[in-house]
Amino acid sequence: MSVTHEKTMLKAFDANTAARALTLARATLQIEADAIVALHARLASDDSVGRAVALLLQCGGRVVVSGIGKSGHIARKIAATLASTGTPAMFVHPAEAAHGDLGMVTSEDAFIAISNSGETAELMAIVPIVKRMGGILIAMTGNPQSSLAQLADVHLDVSVAKEACPLNLAPTASTTVTLALGDALAVALLDLRGFKEEDFARSHPGGALGRRLLTHVRDVMRSGADVPAVGADASLTAALEEITAKGMGMTAIVDADGRPLGVFTDGDLRRMIEKVQDFTKVAIRDVMHAQPHQIGPDRLAVDAVAVMEQFRINQMLVVDADGKLVGALHIHDLTRAKVI
Structure with missing residues (x-):
């Protein structure tokens, strides 16, 4: 095979690969966008978000967000967003909680448990204890009939028709929807607390906004x-x-x-x-x-x-x-x- 022919094949391969990648990327974005649109429509006839926000507003302690695996990553982001927008919050790893970190949680706290299946063993090992403490329990799952959903004071349905993963296995659309709903909770709480730019700057003193709003x-x-x-x-x-x-x-x-x-x-x-x-x-x-x-x-x-x-x-x-x-x-x- 000549060098020229090899280069021609390589160019063809690269073009085909790029086209395939673009198709998959667009399909992924469409699936995830559709999942958020479906959640938006579902909330029109569901008062769960309003009830969850009301409970979080009257919480006398912190908001503790927990999850494992991909849900754990989303839980960390939600906790960080809440904390930076006026709602004291932290992330607790469910496995570590079962080995002592549950001591961080008090009866004054609100506990947000995130699990797509609603049956995550590590969460189900600690959620009953949280309930016995008398704290608020909010569950975010893709299964309203799950054990976690049934235990919760409020269940937030983050189910999706399908994952963006071609195998319908890797959490993709489901994590996107959960993250978006977490942002929605944070924004609602931010507004209801009267959180202003100056408050945001105080929690971001090292950032550009903090310098702009805190420097006299x-x-x-x-x-x-x-x-x-x-x-x-x-x-x-x-x-x-x-x-x-x-x-x-x-x-x-x-x-x-x-x-x-x-x-x-x-x-x-x-x-x-x-x-x-x-x-x-x-x-x-x-x-x-x-x-x-x-x-x-x-x-x-x-x-x-x-x-x-x-x-x-x-x-x-x-x-x-x-x-x-x-x-x-x-x-x-x-x-x-x-x-x-």
């Missing part, structure tokens, strides 16, 4: 001796020395009480070079920009970003409630703080 101007502004400022009677030369010394590309011009009267920037200097021959004869009050943009130290840093973007400026003054200069911001300060 006072956290990133330059203050004290680092703030460039000169008096209204200063010369332009003195102002330029202050700009150079403080490295912000500008200086504030303040009155005797420390209230900003104006600002002078590097850009202003460049525009003056062609017009002014002797800087020593220029007073800063005659060339400053009056009524500079200002912001309070307790405002969010993202508010400062919005003002800078709106007016296309790189620096901004920070004033207190009395209008006195207490700090200054450069766009680079906000970038270093990862606010932008």
Whole structure:
């Protein structure tokens, strides 16, 4: 077989494989989408979600989510989503629970048990104990007649017509539906608890949203001796020395009480070079920009970003409630703080 013929066959094989893969991928997505649509329709005549949410809202402890295998992975995700959206939650592995970790669960907690068959041995070994504790039991299964479903205070039906797996064996559509219903519970609880962006940010302080909603101007502004400022009677030369010394590309011009009267920037200097021959004869009050943009130290840093973007400026003054200069911001300060 020639090298050219081998390359031709390889190209044909690759094309056929790619087409087959695309067909299977689209079929998988369609099956899983159909399963979610079927769940959506089923809930129209089923009050189980409403009852489950009501029980979770009145829970005095945490929500404990448990499952094993693929259901365990879904349980971990649901617990994480609940916890990050205002509902204290944690995952407990059913096998570990049977060997001591059940001590984490109290009578004040709500227990969400996830099992597609509803007969998972590891779960069924601990669920009766949870029931005897007096805690809330919510089951998510694909079999309303299962042992787990019958024990539950509320059963959430996550059954599917078929799995996306061609063998109808690997949990695919069923795990997708369970995860989606878990998200639905979390979103309903989030709304009913009045959970806001600020609350979300507090549980995600290391993320971009946390930085945007928790970082205030006072956290990133330059203050004290680092703030460039000169008096209204200063010369332009003195102002330029202050700009150079403080490295912000500008200086504030303040009155005797420390209230900003104006600002002078590097850009202003460049525009003056062609017009002014002797800087020593220029007073800063005659060339400053009056009524500079200002912001309070307790405002969010993202508010400062919005003002800078709106007016296309790189620096901004920070004033207190009395209008006195207490700090200054450069766009680079906000970038270093990862606010932008």
